[in-house]
Structures are given as structure tokens and as C-alpha cells.
Amino acid sequence: PEQSYIQVSTDNILFICGGTFSGIEHFIARRLGQKVIGFGGTANEFDTETTALKNRDLLIPHLDQKDLIDFGLIPEFVGRLPVIAPMLSLTKEEIIQVMTQPKNALVKQYQAYFDMDGCKLEFTDEALADIAAIVLERETGVRALRALFEELLLELRYDLPNRKDSNRFVITREIVTARLTPTGKRKGLKDRQKTA
Structure with a gap:
């Protein structure tokens, strides 16, 4: 409380955020898997129950800002991340x-x-x-x-x-x-x- 404030210029600072975001593939699958046609229709290749659990690497390239927000990050924070670079699991x-x-x-x-x-x-x-x-x-x-x-x-x-x-x-x-x-x-x- 008794500290003096120091002003920092962020002009030449690059912020890089990283994480595993375990479970985010479910949000991607939900967003991509909403195309079900009629009562007898089948979900497309991004069916939430099957593909999201088994093929994280198939889904993760489709990550976008909406998925991060649905995952729980606040929109104000996500909006300040201009580039999203999802990475595949290591072999x-x-x-x-x-x-x-x-x-x-x-x-x-x-x-x-x-x-x-x-x-x-x-x-x-x-x-x-x-x-x-x-x-x-x-x-x-x-x-x-x-x-x-x-x-x-x-x-x-x-x-x-x-x-x-x-x-x-x-x-x-x-x-x-x-x-x-x-x-x-x-x-x-x-x-x-x-x-x-």
C-alpha cells in the first residue's frame, strides 16, 4: 500500500501466454459439431462424444477466441491476444x-x-x-x-x-x-x- 507506482511503457513488450487448456477440445467440438440435420441426422466429423475425446489434435487447429471465452477466459483478456497459435500434442x-x-x-x-x-x-x-x-x-x-x-x-x-x-x-x-x-x-x- 505504501509503494510508489512505477510507470512502465509497453510499447516494446511482447506478451506471450501459454497453457494446456485441458478440456478445451470439448468447446471446439461443441462449436463445430452443431450441424445436425433433423431428427434422424448425424453429427458431422466433429461429433462431441467421439471425436473430442479421442482426437484432440484434430480439433485443436480449429481453436478460436470464442472457444477461449467459453472455456472461461474473460473477453477483455482474449481481445488483447491478437494471435492464437494452437500446438499439437508431442509425439x-x-x-x-x-x-x-x-x-x-x-x-x-x-x-x-x-x-x-x-x-x-x-x-x-x-x-x-x-x-x-x-x-x-x-x-x-x-x-x-x-x-x-x-x-x-x-x-x-x-x-x-x-x-x-x-x-x-x-x-x-x-x-x-x-x-x-x-x-x-x-x-x-x-x-x-x-x-x-
Whole structure:
């Protein structure tokens, strides 16, 4: 309340808004799927019940300002966004690229972490493919990758300083299955209960 106000010129500022807008495909389908002819007519290719749930990527290119407003954004805000650029969902291959290729990719970050302890961390191609498949299955996108990597490598990371038996660790499909899938977690829990 006792702050002085600072005037900011927005002449050379570009605002970019982004988000997943989960469920917005239903609004697009509703808008596009209103063409039903008579009592015996059938909905067009954008039938709300079938297509919107199964084919988000088919619907998302048809996004417009009305859909954003129907979704819940206020018209005054939407009106100030002159360009809408909807993006398609990432493929399994693209998720693998996100994990491995950028300068600060998660795989490189964890390899650097292990390297600080004099260890080498490797991932098989199958393990990376399975991690990408889990991301697609959970429908969380790449924003959940760090949580998956933490879950996958947590025990190993904290045991690292005490491990003198090996300095090379290879993450395989079997390890991913055991640590990140419900069946693997249940099996691990049963094994721990047997030894207790």
C-alpha cells in the first residue's frame, strides 16, 4: 500500500501466454459439431462424444477466441491476444528429443550430477522410449518429466556416495518398469514386505 507506482511503457513488450487448456477440445467440438440435420441426422466429423475425446489434435487447429471465452477466459483478456497459435500434442519421439537433445536436457543434467560423484549414468533407447510412453499415458506432457526422473533415480542418487561397487549405471527398460509403472511398484512393495 505504501509503494510508489512505477510507470512502465509497453510499447516494446511482447506478451506471450501459454497453457494446456485441458478440456478445451470439448468447446471446439461443441462449436463445430452443431450441424445436425433433423431428427434422424448425424453429427458431422466433429461429433462431441467421439471425436473430442479421442482426437484432440484434430480439433485443436480449429481453436478460436470464442472457444477461449467459453472455456472461461474473460473477453477483455482474449481481445488483447491478437494471435492464437494452437500446438499439437508431442509425439513419443519428440518427448525423447526433449529428454536428450537440448543443452540442459534432463538426461544430460542427471548425467552431470552422477559425473560429480565420479560415476557414469546411461539410458538405453528402450528405457527412454518407455519413459516417453509413460508421459503420453499419464497425459501430463513434458512438464512431468522431472518428477518421473526423480522417482526413477531417487534411491540411486542418495546411495551414490556410499556405493563403491560400481561407477557405471545403466537405466534399462526393466528398471523403468519396476520404478515407474503400477505393476512394478506393487511387485517392489511385495518384495520389500517379504524381506521385512
